[in-house]
Amino acid sequence: MDYQGLTKKELGDLGESLAADYLEKAGLQIIARNYRCPKGEIDIIARDGEHLVFIEVRTKTSGIMGYAEESIDRKKMQKIRGSAAYYVMERGYLQWPSLGIDLLAIYLEKTKYTVNWIRGIV
Numbered sequence: 001m002d003y004q005g006l007t008k009k010e011l012g013d014l015g016e017s018l019a020a021d022y023l024e025k026a027g028l029q030i031i032a033r034n035y036r037c038p039k040g041e042i043d044i045i046a047r048d049g050e051h052l053v054f055i056e057v058r059t060k061t062s063g064i065m066g067y068a069e070e071s072i073d074r075k076k077m078q079k080i081r082g083s084a085a086y087y088v089m090e091r092g093y094l095q096w097p098s099l100g101i102d103l104l105a106i107y108l109e110k111t112k113y114t115v116n117w118i119r120g121i122v
Contacts, residue, residue: 006021015059016043016108022104028053037086040079044104045087052099054084056121059106069105069118077122079099 001036006014020030028046035042044055054070059070080101101122 011059011061011108012057015108016057018059018106018113019043019055019057019104019115021068022117023041023055026117035087037082037083037090041084042080042083042086042087048096051087052084054080054087054096054099054101055104056080057104057106059108061108067105069103069116072103072121 008083016033020033022028023044023046025036028048030044031052032045033043035045042054043057046053046055056072058069060067084099084101088099100120103116103118103121105116105118107116
């Protein structure tokens with residue numbers, strides 16, 4: 001499949017679907033996708049045992065304009081943190097759960113894709 005013809009939205013949606021499949025195969029339970037709140041948006045929220053994981057997905061077809069891992073800046077990290085805190089408060093947890101913020105970088109090639117899962121980016 002040639003990913004070059006996809007719009008940015010289509011590419012992002014495909015990357016998030018691949019990421020969700022990858023995470024489920026790794027044993028995580030997907031709780032929510034594209035969670036939106038006044039603080040921002042989180043691509044995937046998953047449970048890894050008792051641990052909540054908030055996951056940012058970045059999808060690229062090449063490294064020409066930089067790598068996916070480099071595309072998370074301080075402002076985006078703050079939005080992810082704020083959105084994660086909002087999610088926890090919105091759900092009414094009596095105790096703050098164990099949580100993490102991860103990045104899944106998806107690189108699409110013509111016939112395959114690779115994933116770089118970076119845990120604990122924040």
